[in-house]
Amino acid sequence: xxxxxxxxxxxxxxxxxxxxxxxxxxxxxxxxxxxxxxxxxxxxxxxxxxxxxxxxxxxxxxxxxxxxxxxxxxxxxxxxxxxxxxxxxxxxxxxxxxxxxxxxxxxxxxxxxxxxxxxxxxxxxxxxxxxxxxxxxxxxxxxxxxxxxxxxxxxxxxxxxxxxxxxxxxxxxxxxxxxxxxxxxxxxxxxxxxxxxxxxxxxxxxxxxxxxxxxxxxxxxxxxxxxxxxxxxxxxxxxxxxxxxxxxxxxxxxxxxxxxxxxxxxxxxxxxxxxxxxxxxxxxxxxxxxxxxxxxxxxxxxxxxxxxxxxxxxxxxxxxxxxxxxxxxxxxxxxxxxxxxxxxxxxxxxxxxxxxxxxxxxxxxxxxxxxxxxxxxxxxxxxxxxxxxxxxxxxxxxxxxxxxxxxxxxxxxxxxxxxxxxxxxxxxxxxxxxxxxxxxxxxxxxxxxxxxxxxxxxxx
Ligand code: PFF
Numbered sequence: 394x395x396x397x398x399x400x401x402x403x404x405x406x407x408x409x410x411x412x413x414x415x416x417x418x419x420x421x422x423x424x425x426x427x428x429x430x431x432x433x434x435x436x437x438x439x440x441x442x443x444x445x446x447x448x449x450x451x452x453x454x455x456x457x458x459x460x461x462x463x464x465x466x467x468x469x470x471x472x473x474x475x476x477x478x479x480x481x482x483x484x485x486x487x488x489x490x491x492x493x494x495x496x497x498x499x500x501x502x503x504x505x506x507x508x509x510x511x512x513x514x515x516x517x518x519x520x521x522x523x524x525x526x527x528x529x530x531x532x533x534x535x536x537x538x539x540x541x542x543x544x545x546x547x548x549x550x551x552x553x554x555x556x557x558x559x560x561x562x563x564x565x566x567x568x569x570x571x572x573x574x575x576x577x578x579x580x581x582x583x584x585x586x587x588x589x590x591x592x593x594x595x596x597x598x599x600x601x602x603x604x605x606x607x608x609x610x611x612x613x614x615x616x617x618x619x620x621x622x623x624x625x626x627x628x629x630x631x632x633x634x635x636x637x638x639x640x641x642x643x644x645x646x647x648x649x650x651x652x653x654x655x656x657x658x659x660x661x662x663x664x665x666x667x668x669x670x671x672x673x674x675x676x677x678x679x680x681x682x683x684x685x686x687x688x689x690x691x692x693x694x695x696x697x698x699x700x701x702x703x704x705x706x707x708x709x710x711x712x713x714x715x716x717x718x719x720x721x722x723x724x725x726x727x728x729x730x731x732x733x734x735x736x737x738x739x740x741x742x743x744x745x746x747x748x749x750x751x752x753x754x755x756x757x758x759x760x761x762x763x764x765x766x767x768x769x770x771x772x773x774x775x776x777x778x779x780x781x782x783x784x785x786x787x788x789x790x791x792x793x794x795x796x797x798x799x800x801x802x803x804x805x806x807x808x809x810x811x812x813x814x815x816x817x818x819x820x821x822x823x824x825x826x827x828x829x830x831x832x833x834x835x836x837x838x839x840x841x842x843x844x845x846x847x848x849x850x851x852x853x
Contacts, residue, residue, distance in 0.1 A: 399464045400553045402648050407558040409661050414561040414732030415641050416666040417568065419500060420634040422726055423698045426674030428630055430592055432623050433599025438671070440600065441627045445667060448836055449631040450659050451828040452794050453642055454812065455801035457655040460646030462811040466743035467640030470647065476804060482796050486640030487744045489793055491760075492785030493639065494737040495768035496778045498545070501730035502537030503529065503699060504723050511719035514712065521703040529699075535772040539765060545734040546761030549742050552753060553648050557735055564728045569669065571725035575718065576676035579683070588682030592674050599623065622847075625840045629787045634666055638794035641736040644743050652815045656825070680705050698726075738764065788844060795837040802830035 402408040429437050463470035468483030506528060510516035516524070528534060548556045579585060602620035607613050632638045646655075681687055681697075684705040702722055709715035741760035745751050751759065771778040801808050809822050816822070 400648055401650055403554045403558055405653065407554070407562065408645060408649055408653070409658060409665075410561040410565050411557050411732075411736070412636075412642060412645050412658070412662045413665045413669075414557075414565055415636040415645065415736030416634060416662055416733075417565070417669045418634075418729045418733030419497065419726065420630065420733075421666065421670035422572070422673040422729055423677075424630060425634060425670035426592065426677050427697070428626055429674055430678065432626060433596040434591070435593045435595035436597045436600050437623065437627065438593070439595075440623065441630065442667070444624075444627050444631050444836075445635075445663060447828055448628065448833045449635050449637060450663050451825050451833055452632075452637050452798055453635055453663060454655055454659045454825055455797055455808070455829055456637065456640070456642035457646040457649070457658060458808050458811045459797075459801060459805070460643035461649045461651065461653075461655065462808075464647050466647065466747040467643045467740060468744050469747045470643055471800070473805070476806060479796075479800055479804070482793070482800065483640065483744070485789065485793055485796070486638075486643075487741055489639040489785050489789040490641070490737045490740040491764055491767055492781060492789065494545075494734055494741075494764040496771040496781040496785075497730065497734060497737065498541045498764060498768050499534060499538045499771045499778060501727065501734060502534060502539075502541045502772075504726040504730060505541055506533070506537045507699065507703070507723040508720055508727055511706075511716055511723055514716055516703050516719060517707050517712070517715055521700045521707070524703075525699045529775060530773050535769065538768055538772045541731075541734070542761050542765045542768075544731060545738050546757055548731070548735050549738045549757040549761070550754060557739065560735075561732050564732055568725055568728045568732075569672075571721050571728075572669065572672055572676055575680075575721055575725070576672060578718065579676050579679035582679055582683035584683040584685075585679035588678035588680070589675070591682060591687070592678040621839070621843045624836075625843045625847075628836065628840045629791065629844075632790040632794050633786055634670060635663060636733065636736060638790035638792070638797065639737075640740045640793075644740045645736065647743070654815045654817050655812055656816060656818065656821045677702075684708050783848075788841075788848075791837055791841050791844065795834055795841065798829050798833040798837065802826070802834065 402411070425441075429441075431437075432440075459470050463473070466483075467486040468480050471479040471483045507516055548560050550556060551559070579588075600620060600623060601617050602622065603615050603617050605613065605615045636642060649658075681701055686701040686704055703719060706715045706719040706722070709718065738757065738760055741763065742753065742756045745756035745760055746753060749756075771781055809826065812822060812825070813819065
């Protein structure tokens, strides 16, 4: 594979921080703990870890191979001399990135607003439910969406080293410190233990579903099997949280030098992502249980984040402490969302640079503007936002992941040659190839079929 000259990360750890920054986002701090509690606590964590290792990590390594091997953005990376042109998949990645960032930025805008309102004390003086209903849609939601897109575009404008690498090296440690600090505070609250129990006590019955079947000659019967809904939930979460299936990791890896060990990097990024998600649950559930707000969680996952948490902090009687805690929480969310948004915009920006020969400044501003405009409906309608999340944030990521596994597993010539460069433990090559060629596509196909069937059922 020919490698184009390209800007590189300044330090080894710079890439890891940036990739962790992309992976760790709203998906970790809320979605993971929420799904875990919903699907049977520790039992779900086990299924999730298995899927992470068997599907998520092999696909991540595949993205790294494609990115570093080509040194190009996703569209160009999929055009290799002597191979069929797969650039269509690259375009799908760009569209998915744009689709995700358009609504992700609206939600991140709310976290920005909540950070300000925690500091000013406004958030602690209102009814959190009414407040959430008022601010999520309308012109102020649009204003914060614009504000957040400006922040994101500003970082991407700075380029890979000065913009992305410098900022994530500060933001990620700060994020971990904030979550850990809040977690420690939460552990001292009365009732915290009930939160841990709800979060982690395994309920294996959640893993199994009964399926009613009919076979001619035998008639109706039912079988118990691993719940497909749960598997789909866990797989969707794996892709979303690891930023897979839309070229973010291809793009970041395109700035990697050849001597780095790609499997080692995959381990670092996926376990850091899992660790932060797990830690977030250890922070959130004690807070929710100590203040008796678990019923709020059932209402709507997003609502619970923006309603239950302020309601909990309102019950802390010293204003300065409640304001401080609330600020720390929403500011941590904001940081997590920002480093993820940067990676989404970098996919669009680097593709515009490579495809249309734009310079970084024009490409970042055009990409940012496009996301801003596409996100306008999400700032005015929660239904639209939810639909965009389903289509871009779940379905298209899984389609992208499936196509990518097929491309790197079956079509690309000698992906293992690129993988072997800088690889310390060669024994990983064969299992990686097996998982990418067989298990990942089959599992993704099954999950996508389930997704489509559910979607059709919902329609009628
Ligand atoms: N991984 C991010 C999260 O967990 O919030 C979301 C995301 C970022 C998805 C970048 C996809 C992506 F390319």
